[in-house]
Amino acid sequence: MHKAALRVESEQFGKAIKLDLSKGGLLMLYEKGKWMRLLAVLAVALMVLAACQRGTTPGGTGDEEEGEVITIADGEGIKIAVLQVISGDSASLGTDQVRAIEIAVDDRGGQLLNHPIELQVEDEGCTNAGGQAAVQKVLADPQFVGILGTSCSGAAVPASEAMSEAGLVMISGSNTSPFLTKIGGEAGTDYHEGYFRTAHNDEIQGTAAANFAFTELDKTKAATIHDGDPYTQGLAGVFDEAFKTAGGEITIATAVDKAQEDMRPVLTEIAASGAELIFFPIFQPAGDFIAKQAKEIPGLRDVVLMGADGLLSDTYVVIPETEGMYFSGPATPTGPEYEEFVAKYEAKFGEKPIQSFHAHAYDAANVLFDAIEEVAQEQDDGSLQISRNRLREALRATSDFDGLTGTLTCDEFGDCADAKIDVVQNTARQTTISEVRANVLFTFDPAT
Amino acid sequence: MAETVEAKAPRRIQLPVLDSFLWLIRLAAIFAVVWGAYFSLSSGRLSGAQWKDLVIFGLSQGSVYALIALGYTMVYGVLRFINFAHGEVFMSGAMVAFFVARGLSRTAMWTDQVFLSLFLVMLASAATSTVIAVALERIAYRPLRGKPRLIPFITAIGASFFLQYAIAGLFGFGFKSFPQVPALSGSFFFAGFRVLKTQSVVIVAAVLMMIGLYLFVERTRTGKAMRAVAEDQEIARLMGINVDRTISIVFAVGGAMAGAAGFLYLLVFQQVFFLTGFIPGIKAFTAAVVGGIGNIPGAMIGGLLLGGIESIGPSLVLTGLGIPSAHQLKDVVAFLALVMILIFKPSGVLGERVAEDRA
Amino acid sequence: MTELLAARQVKLGDAIKTGLVAGIVAIFVSAIGMVQRFDSRIIFSSVTFSYVLLIGIFAGSGYQAARPPLRLEGYEAPKAGVRNVLAGLLAGTAGGILLALFILVAGTANLRPIFPNISPELVEILAFGRELGxxxxLAALAAAVLGLLGGALQLVPQRLKKAIGGTFLWIVLFALLRGVLAPVTRGLGITSLTDLLYERQGLSIAGLVAVAVVVFSSYFFLAGRVRAARGGLERLPENRRRIVVLAGLAVVTLFLGAIPQVVGVFLSEVLSAAGIFLLMALGLNIVVGFAGLLDLGYVAFFAVGAYTTAVLTSPISPRFTPELTFWAALPFVILTAAIAGIMVGTPVLRMRGDYLAIVTLGFGEIARLLFLSDWLEPTFGAARGIRRVPDIALGPIVMKGPQDYYYAILLFVLLAAYVSWALQESRIGRAWMAMREDESVAEAMGVNIVAAKLWAFVIGAIIASFGGALFATRIGSVFPQTFSVVVSVTILVLVIVGGLASIPGVMLGALALVALPELLREFEQFRFLIYGALLIFMMLKRPEGLIPSRRRTRELHEEEVEQDAWLKAEAAKQEAN
Known part of the structure; x- marks a missing residue:
């Protein structure tokens, strides 16, 4: 019935508009046939021009095995692009990593093989358009050796494709979407050669969190919340699957909007679903609202709250309501090396690390620097020669790298993170993020 | 405008089409709401107490909208101009209030003299917002009075973005967490509804301010001047009313209300950052339109209604229609409600109080 | 002839006010972190971009303070003299003292917990690295001198003034765009040019002199001639003029076609990005500029175009995978965009202008939230987006990379520009303009308002959907985060700053406001601050835009004509007394 009515509607509608048109309107376009012809000629001309320049190939020297070889003259810097988000509401995610990379450079005395390291920071805006623009800016300069970034998986999609085609390498400290590397042991839909990351594939972390919730906490009913970010949606999705596989029940898998502040209605829904645990692998401030408001909902007073590494920050764990909360995250960077890193960070930037992926970015930078040192060939005139293909191979061969985030080994699809995942708890005894990170209750190792 | 238009002959050809199309939308909307509500309620997913909770959540959120909506409605009533930057006026107040509160929370006063310190914080918030609102009018809007409507409106969009990023630049991009107020944690029961103490403060404060404002506009000389200016600026001027000053007062009062709303927002959500004002600002405008723009009680009703729709709508209608993660679509519900209300009743629930448009 | 009253003089009190405002502006740009951020860019020798900014502020204040007052009827024409220079000096001094106070406060008290950008580094920059006092x-003195120089600029003839200001701007621009020029010279095989112009950082002395000489002389000699040439063209007979215009078009086409080959991949990329915005701005120009319907949710149509293309062409789109080619998908894109246009347009048909703005803003957000939602995830992939959107293919030619896409985008831009141009002079175009001025009157004159509004929405939606389709294939993926309200506002800013209803204006707007920030991505965090300020400034000072449409200017400045009449009447009254 609806369909028929609609069709009549639209026909009448069309007629109404046609009536007006017949009096002139768009007919103008047809009368100006001459102009249309001009436009057509123009179009053809442009296409021919486009076709002509297809013949040109990107420049570069070197044989097949070495691929393109970059020569860095004596005294010139080794150029490394840093693609991170430094503006907008995700700015802290990228800024934190830029700072970590700067510390990594400082730790090398600002140079590799007697050539200064030159970082060029480009904003990727946490969008695919931003990633594309930033990577093209990098590719315009053939002297770039590698890329450190991106911050966001969305930005990585075009960046990874473009840099791979140009023969570069790219290492990210915070892309976690499975499709960038591998899904279920197979190449992801957006894996491109030359892409690496020290951050965790969501697949591992989601499974670890689900296992902990089911086996260690003995919870059988869980709810998940994501905020529409690829990272959070991915993690929540994997958690759902793994929790169900383990034998638990997902009472409600729901989502909020990043800009939302009143979480009480959605929490009421969760209370009604009878969940014993809420897994919300999201970011601040939405995560703050959930923790604060959950305690106000009757029926959620005893619920267990669990977040992921996106919430493992200094400003989050000091919120009183997060006491008792669990967090999953990559095997925690603790110990004297990490403390030392934090001290350097504070000394240099006047505040503690502001997000949770700085250690990954630091490791990513060091992995790249090591690989450059390995493949660069010093010439007699003081210049350096770096083969792009060799650099890729060197990165892929990275194994047992001793980093802040654990022992890194890269696999064939570019996942380099130490596969161990920790679950930590924030209790009354912990006051800083480092202490929370050190309070490990459970370690998940997919290898065992 | 619609009435005058319908009377004319050439319209006849299209009107049935357009009208039946709008009726189709209306019917579809009613059908969807009834259908969704029926399934939600009959599934027994949420208990009675939980529905009641949702109502209270909506009211407290709605009170904040209502207070911001007052600024829109007053300015629109007098100048027929949407102060798009009003949400940023609200945010700036909340931002400064945060710093005052942070300072105070480090002293003994925060726990010893709770209400005095909260009053100080609110004063700071209201003062900031008032200053910004008046400055905005003076610098950006006054020179454009009498220009085609789109021009001051576009200026206001510019002011909105400028204020957002100026605040972000001055105070940082990060989130600011408001200190807890121990005296205001916990809840109590009122007429069978469980009410959080912060929520009760917000709702009561909003109602009081609304009444105060209503009396101000209806009973005082300045209020009378405002109404005169709203009716006709030229004639008001001839009657000896200082139009510029009156309009400044309108912005000042609207700004003060937004500042108070900023403070209440901090109490309920305990967070503020540079984009805090944008969406609530648009929602508040929506609330003003829903209640009937230019109408002060209308802003209150509209705010509460919108808060209620946002809080209950996803659970009641969307989940009932089988839509997953319904609360993600809260804003969709709010904006659709705006469209629907404008289709059903273009002058809002309580009717507009705007002088005839002589443009 | 009647006796004229003595010329009005610059008021020194006002000059101090101007100076104080400049001081506040300087403190503001320091406190929001602009000064420190801009310090990373060297313009010449040890002059960084942040100093250029401050120089601009204080010299500008001096220039402004020294501006002779408007000449009123019945007064002698004001002449610039010592008093004007003094006003400039006063303004600079007042601003400088404010800035000095700020330096002292920021240097002694730790304001960082509240204002994170007021850092020791900032104080060091402002105090020239000297100790605080x-x-x-020094800062105050420098500001005073700059104010003086700015004031003195009022003494030089108009033609020279423009040349000096222009030279200053171009030098800064050249220094900033160093990284952009390098690939161009490399492409042309004249790397020696960039080697000559630039040092390791910033311009070299030779570069500075070369840029200054070239820009200054071209300003100085070309001044007034461009306008004269245009006037000459207009005086030509119709058929001759058409030939000249066609020849001009051919030259422009050749030039446009050659650009990507000359400028290289990166600049082509920037131009492509700007081109998509330009395309959408042309579409929005029809809706806002021609029809006067302020649409703040224009991004919705952009999103619809992008998602339709992605769903129909990507091999991994979650629900349907028809894997059409771009061209085969295009009719569907047009269809969905038209439907979206009608869906948004119909409910708002009877709404007033400003209501319409808010409701369309709501529609824009609704579109983004729906594409992001779990509800539609099975079709649109929610946050995972739709990836691997194939490149545009034309027969055997597959467009790959920015240099190819430039042509595709150019083609659509030309099409949109042509459609705009044709519509402007058509019957419906005139209907729109009548509607824009006064709906009721237009209706009484027999304009079909319903059809006119719907056509504006539909045509606008289709053009935006082309933008979306090109965007999706060019980037190769779509994610809901891209389609935020910021896009709508950016497009609106392009249209307004360029000139509402003016096609060349919109083009200039896109270049200045999308391409330039794209080249200066490192300053991204200030983009919307500057956009906001620009919107306010344009509305206050030049609502008709950079390149105004003639008709629009007449409408907007009607009031000024009235004002002139009033001033004349006032002067006459004084005379009578």
């Missing part, structure tokens, strides 16, 4: 004094 000396630095503050």
């Amino acid at each position: 000396l630095g503050a004094t």
Whole structure:
């Protein structure tokens, strides 16, 4: 019935508009046939021009095995692009990593093989358009050796494709979407050669969190919340699957909007679903609202709250309501090396690390620097020669790298993170993020 | 405008089409709401107490909208101009209030003299917002009075973005967490509804301010001047009313209300950052339109209604229609409600109080 | 002839006010972190971009303070003299003292917990790296001198003034765009040019002199001639003029076609990005500029175009995978965009202008939230987006990379520009303009308002959907985060700053406001601050835009004509007394 009515509607509608048109309107376009012809000629001309320049190939020297070889003259810097988000509401995610990379450079005395390291920071805006623009800016300069970034998986999609085609390498400290590397042991839909990351594939972390919730906490009913970010949606999705596989029940898998502040209605829904645990692998401030408001909902007073590494920050764990909360995250960077890193960070930037992926970015930078040192060939005139293909191979061969985030080994699809995942708890005894990170209750190792 | 238009002959050809199309939308909307509500309620997913909770959540959120909506409605009533930057006026107040509160929370006063310190914080918030609102009018809007409507409106969009990023630049991009107020944690029961103490403060404060404002506009000389200016600026001027000053007062009062709303927002959500004002600002405008723009009680009703729709709508209608993660679509519900209300009743629930448009 | 009254003089009190405002602006740009951020860019020798900014502020204040007052009827024409220079000096001094006070306060008290950008580094920059007292004094002195220079600029003839200002701007621009020029010279095989112009950082002395000489002389000699040439063209007979215009078009086409080959991949990329915005701005120009319907949710149509293309062409789109080619998908894109246009347009048909703005803003957000939602995830992939959107293919030619896409985008831009141009002079175009001025009157004159509004929405939606389709294939993926309200506002800013209803204006707007920030991505965090300020400034000072449409200017400045009449009447009254 609806369909028929609609069709009549639209026909009448069309007629109404046609009536007006017949009096002139768009007919103008047809009368100006001459102009249309001009436009057509123009179009053809442009296409021919486009076709002509297809013949040109990107420049570069070197044989097949070495691929393109970059020569860095004596005294010139080794150029490394840093693609991170430094503006907008995700700015802290990228800024934190830029700072970590700067510390990594400082730790090398600002140079590799007697050539200064030159970082060029480009904003990727946490969008695919931003990633594309930033990577093209990098590719315009053939002297770039590698890329450190991106911050966001969305930005990585075009960046990874473009840099791979140009023969570069790219290492990210915070892309976690499975499709960038591998899904279920197979190449992801957006894996491109030359892409690496020290951050965790969501697949591992989601499974670890689900296992902990089911086996260690003995919870059988869980709810998940994501905020529409690829990272959070991915993690929540994997958690759902793994929790169900383990034998638990997902009472409600729901989502909020990043800009939302009143979480009480959605929490009421969760209370009604009878969940014993809420897994919300999201970011601040939405995560703050959930923790604060959950305690106000009757029926959620005893619920267990669990977040992921996106919430493992200094400003989050000091919120009183997060006491008792669990967090999953990559095997925690603790110990004297990490403390030392934090001290350097504070000394240099006047505040503690502001997000949770700085250690990954630091490791990513060091992995790249090591690989450059390995493949660069010093010439007699003081210049350096770096083969792009060799650099890729060197990165892929990275194994047992001793980093802040654990022992890194890269696999064939570019996942380099130490596969161990920790679950930590924030209790009354912990006051800083480092202490929370050190309070490990459970370690998940997919290898065992 | 619609009435005058319908009377004319050439319209006849299209009107049935357009009208039946709008009726189709209306019917579809009613059908969807009834259908969704029926399934939600009959599934027994949420208990009675939980529905009641949702109502209270909506009211407290709605009170904040209502207070911001007052600024829109007053300015629109007098100048027929949407102060798009009003949400940023609200945010700036909340931002400064945060710093005052942070300072105070480090002293003994925060726990010893709770209400005095909260009053100080609110004063700071209201003062900031008032200053910004008046400055905005003076610098950006006054020179454009009498220009085609789109021009001051576009200026206001510019002011909105400028204020957002100026605040972000001055105070940082990060989130600011408001200190807890121990005296205001916990809840109590009122007429069978469980009410959080912060929520009760917000709702009561909003109602009081609304009444105060209503009396101000209806009973005082300045209020009378405002109404005169709203009716006709030229004639008001001839009657000896200082139009510029009156309009400044309108912005000042609207700004003060937004500042108070900023403070209440901090109490309920305990967070503020540079984009805090944008969406609530648009929602508040929506609330003003829903209640009937230019109408002060209308802003209150509209705010509460919108808060209620946002809080209950996803659970009641969307989940009932089988839509997953319904609360993600809260804003969709709010904006659709705006469209629907404008289709059903273009002058809002309580009717507009705007002088005839002589443009 | 009647006796004229003595010329009005610059008021020195006002000059101090101007100076104080400049001081506040300088403190503001320091406190929001602009100064420190801009310090990373060297313009010449040890002059960084942040100093250029401050120089601009203080010299500008001096220039403004020294501006002779408007000439009123019945008064002698004001002449610039010592008093004007003094006003400039006063303004600079007042601003400088404010800035000095700020330096002293920021240097002694730790304001960082509240204002994170007021850092020791900032104080060091402002105080020229000297110790606090000396630095503050130096800053105040420098500001005073700059104010004086700005004031003195009022003494030079108009033609020279423009040349000096232009030279200053171009030098800064050249220094900033160093990284952009390098690939161009490399592409042309004249790397020696960039080697000559630039040092390791910033311009070299030779570069500075070369840029200054070239820009200054071209300003100085070309001044007034461009306008004269245009006037000459208009005086030509119709058929001759058409030939000249066609020849011009051919030259422009050749030029446009050659650009990507000359400028290289990166600049082509920037131009492509700007081109998509330009395309959408042309579409929005029809809706806002021609029809006067302020649409703040224009991004919705952009999103619809992008998602339709992605769903129909990507091999991994979650629900349907028809894997059409771009061209085969295009009719569907047009269809969905038209439907979206009608869906948004119909409910708002009877709404007033400003209501319409808010409701369309709501529609824009609704579109983004729906594409992001779990509800539609099975079709649109929610946050995972739709990836691997194939490149545009034309027969055997597959467009790959920015240099190819430039042509595709150019083609659509030309099409949109042509459609805009044709519509402007058509019957419906005139209907729109009548509607824009006064709906009721237009209706009484027999304009079909319903059809006119719907056509505006539909045509606008289709053009935006082309933008979306090109965007999706060019980037190769779509994610809901891209389609935020910021896009709508950016497009609106392009249209307004360029000139509402003016096609060349919109083009200039896109270049200045999308391409330029794209080249200066490192300053991204200030983009919307500047956009906001620009919107306010344009509305206050030049609502008709950079390149105004003639008709629009007449409408907007009607009031000024009235004002002139009033001033004349006032002067006449005074005379009578």
